[in-house]
Amino acid sequence: MKTVIHWFRRDLRLTDNTALHAAASTGAQVVPVYVLSDWKKNHRWTGPNRQHFLCGSLRSLDANLQAIGSRLILRQGDALAELEKLAVETRAEAIFFNRDPDPYGRAVEEKLEKMGQALGIAIKPFKDVAIHEQREVLTGAGDTFRVFTPYSKAWEKLPKPPVVPRIKSLATPAGLASLPLPDNSFWDLPPAAGGVLEAGEKAARARMKAFLDGGLSRYGEIRDLPAGGGTSRLSQDLRYGLLSIRELHQECLKKADSLDAKGRGSAMKYIAELIWREFYMQILWNYPEVLELEFNPKYRGMVWPGQMANLERWKNGETGFPIVDAAMRELRETGFMHNRTRMIAAMFLTKDLHLDWRHGESYFMQALTDGEIASNNGGWQWSAGTGADAAPYFRIQNPWSQTKRFDAKGVYIKRWIPELRDIDASKFQDPPAPGLRLAKGYPAPIVDHSAARDITLDLFKSVLL
Ligand SMILES: Cc1cc2nc3c(=O)[nH]c(=O)nc-3n(C[C@H](O)[C@H](O)[C@H](O)COP(=O)(O)OP(=O)(O)OC[C@H]3O[C@@H](n4cnc5c(N)ncnc54)[C@H](O)[C@@H]3O)c2cc1C
Structure with a gap:
């Protein structure tokens, strides 16, 4: 040729x-x-x-x-x-x-x-884009998996494709017309948030190296703490293919071999997250209808009765629930949100504000730098309780106790909510007394979590009848 x-x-x-x-x-x-x-x-x-x-x-x-x-x-x-x-x-x-x-x-x-x-x-x-594609990871009966754990076990057993070398030279015909390199004005979009990470293959490779040399061995311990910087921050690099998933996986395995048992456990936990990425990809590949419909047919046609005014409060980080507001402000200011707080914010929108998960799914796609259709839809349907291997509808996270578990000292909350910087962190772990606010200029909670929880349980029970 x-x-x-x-x-x-x-x-x-x-x-x-x-x-x-x-x-x-x-x-x-x-x-x-x-x-x-x-x-x-x-x-x-x-x-x-x-x-x-x-x-x-x-x-x-x-x-x-x-x-x-x-x-x-x-x-x-x-x-x-x-x-x-x-x-x-x-x-x-x-x-x-x-x-x-x-x-x-x-x-x-x-x-x-x-x-x-x-x-x-x-x-x-x-x-x-994936180590294993649409119909490579199958049950003994040749079906696709709908539950993560057996999927991941089958995924791990399959032989992995080799890494191919970096391209060293490439001849390209001369004289071809090309548009100039674009910036956001090309789509009439405003500039990005200040905290978006540096783009490009070189920056992504530096992030990968730093994580393999440092964070990987402690990932299991600190990955769930939103203030901790304990995750790899490679999601946007994987989304745009600045990194190869094969190389990342291979490097994790190599590194794991040099670690002690605890470090190896951390590396395996990290690889499990990479497998979640592929699990949701194969869900989208095999059940593309999830972009419109609930994965679980039992919940299709469910009507979410929440007030739309609360959607704006949620987006703006003005719900009066500090952990939720910190998460939404982190997203607005950096184009990123920690996985733990993605789950808290998503469950709050669906189970406390009773708003359709599709509103949140779409806002996340617009605001996240790593917005990825398969993982985002998977994460939203998981949180709403409608997805593949989702949290059961009655397992509703309590934002106050989640704060106690994952941001006990309020470091994350204070980082993103300046109005709360002088408040004692223990106050973020329970709702303030009715009618009171945590601080001047910061709203009182817009809903009562226990009452909202009961409404959610009734809502799900009514469609299951
Ligand atoms: C409601 C909701 C929406 C989400 N939307 C997206 C999205 O649009 N794009 C996206 O890449 N991830 C999404 N996730 C998954 C996860 O939150 C991010 O991948 C993670 O926070 C990215 O940070 P990290 O690279 O530091 O993660 P790490 O913890 O370092 O994980 C390493 C990699 O594993 C993958 N991964 C980790 N957790 C998950 C997960 N739960 N599902 C699928 N893949 C995972 C990602 O590729 C990630 O970069 C979403 C999760 C939820 C609950």
Whole structure:
């Protein structure tokens, strides 16, 4: 082959990139393209933080490609139409890309296959985003898993795909038109929050190294403390494919071998989280209807009776529940929220404010830098009690006792809520007396947790009748 296209999607890296490596291995010239979407302003599934991180990642990818003799070609619009134009323009004989688990990406892949047949171009999809894809991890009877623990046991037993080398050089045809590298104004979006992490493959690799050398061995102990910095902060890097999941998994196993029993336990706990990521991907792959419907059919059609005014209070971090408000303000100010407080904030929206999980799912996608359709939907349906292997509806976390367990000294709460900095942390562990506020300028709780809990139990019981 003389010329092939590599279509970059959520794999914005040169290291251990399966499809890119295969494209380069043909010996042909490679046209590395990314197709920018052409919507403007608000979008249901993204927002300023993610787009900012995407822009930084594209800038870094272009620089990395230039360093090996190539460059990134940027086009904008419908991916299929743009790929067709580019294929005709460059007389490409094949289009290489890594498969996507989400139904929108898959729909394009199907159409691309037909386009390839019509134009006589080879279409070359690869596994990359997950270690195990849609129907690789199956029960003895050949079915997909709906529960995490047996899924993860079966996942661990399967042989793992090898890591492929970083691309060292890439020849790309000269003279191809490309759009300039974008920033948020390209989509008429405001700038990102101040706390969004540095984008690009180099920054992601530095984060991975720092975590493997430090946090991994203590992950089991401190991962649940939102103030602690005890997690890897690699979710946005995995979302945009700045890191390869195969490499991360392999490096964790290698590191685990050098640790004592406790450290190894921590490393295994971390790998279990990486498996949760794949569990939710295979749920989305096999049950794409979860994006619209409750995974558990028993709860489909459920009507959430909450007041919409409370949605804004929740988004703004003004519910009067310090742990929830700290979480929502962390999200607003940094584009990130700790996993423990994601669960608390999500359960609060559904089980205390009785608002439909889809409102929260969509807001998280717009606000998170790591917004990822499969994990986000999985996390929301888990918290709402409607999802695959979800928390049962009657297991309702109490935000006050969660604070006592996971932020006893109020470090996280005080970091994000300046109004509460001078208040004794023990006051964050129980509701204030009726009519009282924790501090001037900070709201009284907008609901009573025990009363809200009873309403939730009745709500679920009524649909189970
Ligand atoms: C309501 C809700 C919404 C969520 N939305 C997202 C989302 O949009 N994108 C996203 O990547 N994660 C999401 N998660 C999962 C989890 O909160 C984040 O992956 C994690 O907080 C990211 O921080 P970290 O990289 O430091 O995590 P670490 O604890 O260091 O975990 C390492 C990696 O494992 C994966 N992981 C960890 N926990 C989970 C989990 N519960 N489910 C799936 N994968 C997991 C992530 O890829 C993460 O980067 C959500 C969880 C909940 C409860």
